[in-house]
Amino acid sequence: MRRTLFLSLLLAWEMGCNPPHSGEADGGLFDSGVASLPNSGVLPFDGGSEHDAGVDTDAGFVAFNPGPMPTGALQATSGELTVMQLNLPTGATLQLGEAAIIVGPDGTVVLLDMGNSSHADEVSAALEQLNTTVLTPARGFPPRSKLQVEWVVITHFHGDHVGSAGALLKSNDAKALTVTKGIVHRGLVDLGANAVNNGAYNNFCAAVTQGYAPKNRPLCIQGGAAPPCNTAQFSGSYAATSCPGLTQGDMETSSDDAQKLPAFISLGGGARLTFTSADTYVFDGQSTQPVASFGVTDNEHENARSVSGVVSYGDFRYHFGGDMTGGGANTPDVETPFISKAGPLHYGAFGADVIHAHHHARDSSSNATLAGVLAPIDGKSRNVIAGINSAYGDAPSPPVLATWTDNNRLQQGRLWITEKGITGNANARVTNAKGPVIVQTVQHGVGYWVQAAGNSVSSQAYESVRHVTAGH
Ligand SMILES: [Zn+2]
Numbered sequence: 001m002r003r004t005l006f007l008s009l010l011l012a013w014e015m016g017c018n019p020p021h022s023g024e025a026d027g028g029l030f031d032s033g034v035a036s037l038p039n040s041g042v043l044p045f046d047g048g049s050e051h052d053a054g055v056d057t058d059a060g061f062v063a064f065n066p067g068p069m070p071t072g073a074l075q076a077t078s079g080e081l082t083v084m085q086l087n088l089p090t091g092a093t094l095q096l097g098e099a100a101i102i103v104g105p106d107g108t109v110v111l112l113d114m115g116n117s118s119h120a121d122e123v124s125a126a127l128e129q130l131n132t133t134v135l136t137p138a139r140g141f142p143p144r145s146k147l148q149v150e151w152v153v154i155t156h157f158h159g160d161h162v163g164s165a166g167a168l169l170k171s172n173d174a175k176a177l178t179v180t181k182g183i184v185h186r187g188l189v190d191l192g193a194n195a196v197n198n199g200a201y202n203n204f205c206a207a208v209t210q211g212y213a214p215k216n217r218p219l220c221i222q223g224g225a226a227p228p229c230n231t232a233q234f235s236g237s238y239a240a241t242s243c244p245g246l247t248q249g250d251m252e253t254s255s256d257d258a259q260k261l262p263a264f265i266s267l268g269g270g271a272r273l274t275f276t277s278a279d280t281y282v283f284d285g286q287s288t289q290p291v292a293s294f295g296v297t298d299n300e301h302e303n304a305r306s307v308s309g310v311v312s313y314g315d316f317r318y319h320f321g322g323d324m325t326g327g328g329a330n331t332p333d334v335e336t337p338f339i340s341k342a343g344p345l346h347y348g349a350f351g352a353d354v355i356h357a358h359h360h361a362r363d364s365s366s367n368a369t370l371a372g373v374l375a376p377i378d379g380k381s382r383n384v385i386a387g388i389n390s391a392y393g394d395a396p397s398p399p400v401l402a403t404w405t406d407n408n409r410l411q412q413g414r415l416w417i418t419e420k421g422i423t424g425n426a427n428a429r430v431t432n433a434k435g436p437v438i439v440q441t442v443q444h445g446v447g448y449w450v451q452a453a454g455n456s457v458s459s460q461a462y463e464s465v466r467h468v469t470a471g472h
Contacts, residue, residue: 064447066461073453074438076103076130078140081271081313083354083439086126087418087454090391091118096160098360098387098418099123100320101130102311105444106268107141110151111177112320113161117199120167124175148178151265153273154185154204155306155322159197162204169207179215182251183208184265186278186307187218189240192296193231205229219245219263219278219307237296243281243288262346269444271313274346277321278307280334282341291337300331303359308338310346314445315466319352319374323359326367328399335370343373350465351375353448354383354439357404361386361396361417366403375404380465381411383450385437388417388424395421396430405429413462416450431458 076082081104088097097115104110109130115123128146135141152169154162167173169183188205206229208216220243227238248263249256262283264274276282280292294301306322327333335358339347351374358365375382384404388395396417404415405427415430416437426432435454442448446467451459 062443062446064443064463064467066442066447066449070449070451070457070459073436073457074440074449074451074459075134076107077440078107079105079269079444081105081267081311081316081441081445083311083318084126085356085385085387085416085418085437086115086122087433087435088115088119088122088387088389089419090389093118094391095119095163096360096391097163097389098160099164100356100387101126102267102273103130103135104267104269104271105313107135107144108151108265108267109135109149110153110265110267110273111149112153113155113322114152114164114168116160116163117166118163120164120173120175123164123168124177127177145178147176148180150179150181151273152177152179152183153265153307153309154183155308155320156186156302157191157196157201157204158302158323159200161200161322163197163200165200165207166203169204169212171211179212181265182215182217183212184217184219184245184251184275184307186305187220187222187240187243187245188227189218189220189222189238190279190296190305191227191231191234191238192301193234194297195299195302196231198231201231202229217245217251219243219275220281221245240279240281240290243278243283246275246278246281246283246288267311267313269313271311271445273309273311275307275309276342276346277324277338279305280338282338283345284341285345289341291341292332292334294332300325300329300364303364304332304334306358308342310352312445313441314443315464316441316445316448317347317350317352317464317466318354318356318439319347320356321358323365325359325364326370327364328367329362329364331364333367335365335367339370339373347373349376350378350380352382353462353464354385354450357384357386357396357400357415360388360392360421361400361415362392362394363397363399366400368403371403371409375409377407377409378465379411380468381413381462382465383410383413383439383462384415385439385450386415386417388421389419390422390424392421392424394423394425396425398425401425401427401430412460414450414460416452 303323308321325331326335433452
């Protein structure tokens with residue numbers, strides 16, 4: 001019934017759009033500047049029956065109008081996409097940590113990383129406030145439990161990203177979340193005892209192999225006996241053999257898995273979170289292959305294996321990639337081969353509107369090749385966000401500042417940070433929120449707000465780069 005309704009809407013939209021706004025009827029995955037998939041042997045992405053509203057939300061000429069300047073912190077709103085980069089203070093024990101909450105147009109909540117063991121309080125409190133005061137029936141959302149999240153996505157197994165699993169994914173903890181759909185991660189693969197943080201990995205591994213086993217959604221798999229949750233008992237590295245999770249299409253159903261479409265989480269209204277890499281494996285439309293090769297024991301290899309993805313709604317695109325490294329500070333360069341392979345399929349000629357800076361804007365990451373694809377110097381405004389707390393040393397580091405802000409790359413856009421490292425750097429293009437940084441689409445992705453939501457609130461509106469380009 002729903003499909004019939006949407007097909008009717010789609011027809012109505014297409015007939016009413018003059019000329020048809022080509023390339024957007026797919027809900028936004030492939031209108032990235034490429035005419036078609038690189039391999040005609042792969043089915044073109046047509047939305048299909050699983051695609052909940054494959055309509056072009058800005059079809060039929062919608063001029064960008066951000067409306068009045070927000071007077072307070074932006075709250076998730078029905079019909080729009082909201083991404084909140086949380087501010088996670090170091091606390092008394094000086095712990096690193098970052099986390100983001102994504103709220104889809106239908107109220108679907110994705111927790112993207114979850115901070116350190118000391119950050120369970122902040123993450124849990126942010127979700128409780130969201131569920132009990134914002135995502136309410138009175139504001140147009142379905143009823144929710146107070147710590148409900150539909151999906152958890154973990155980019156990698158370092159403590160600053162998954163350390164709070166010991167509380168948040170443990171059923172008997174007062175701060176425990178209720179995850180209703182799935183916990184996505186690269187898989188318990190390519191594990192180095194000296195690369196993953198034992199306590200964080202141990203708690204996460206226990207959660208996804210015990211209480212949350214039915215909701216465990218690894219993107220990559222390994223061939224032998226399952227790895228133990230205690231890193232001291234590792235024998236070997238549990239090397240990935242493949243990443244079938246990257247091509248499972250809609251992650252809520254197995255009925256489309258045979259089509260080998262990019263894996264995505266539906267966020268409602270045609271918005272989605274599409275996975276673009278895991279464990280250095282990238283699907284390019286033809287096959288899923290690792291783009292880089294290195295060990296599992298030394299420093300930064302765990303970062304290099306981060307899961308990445310793109311969150312899309314209408315013309316809007318937000319890229320994230322955990323702590324993926326780009327060759328700086330003697331790290332493995334995954335950013336270059338990743339973007340070379342994923343770029344044509346997922347990012348196209350226009351890259352992204354908002355880019356989450358890998359590895360907390362440290363000098364290991366944000367290399368020039370990555371920046372050139374995600375934020376080409378084309379006269380359009382884009383924004384970069386970094387999740388930093390004061391324990392992250394010199395973040396944003398000078399080379400990362402140069403990459404994003406030299407040559408007027410961001411135009412009217414900015415580098416927005418939740419906080420500066422204790423010896424962190426800044427220039428005139430940096431906004432230090434000293435609090436959360438919030439992104440919210442306007443007019444279903446025609447444009448968006450970026451907001452520094454600390455003690456003083458400052459907001460800027462931007463037209464999405466694909467909408468500018470459409471020129472209507
Ligand atoms: Zn990190």
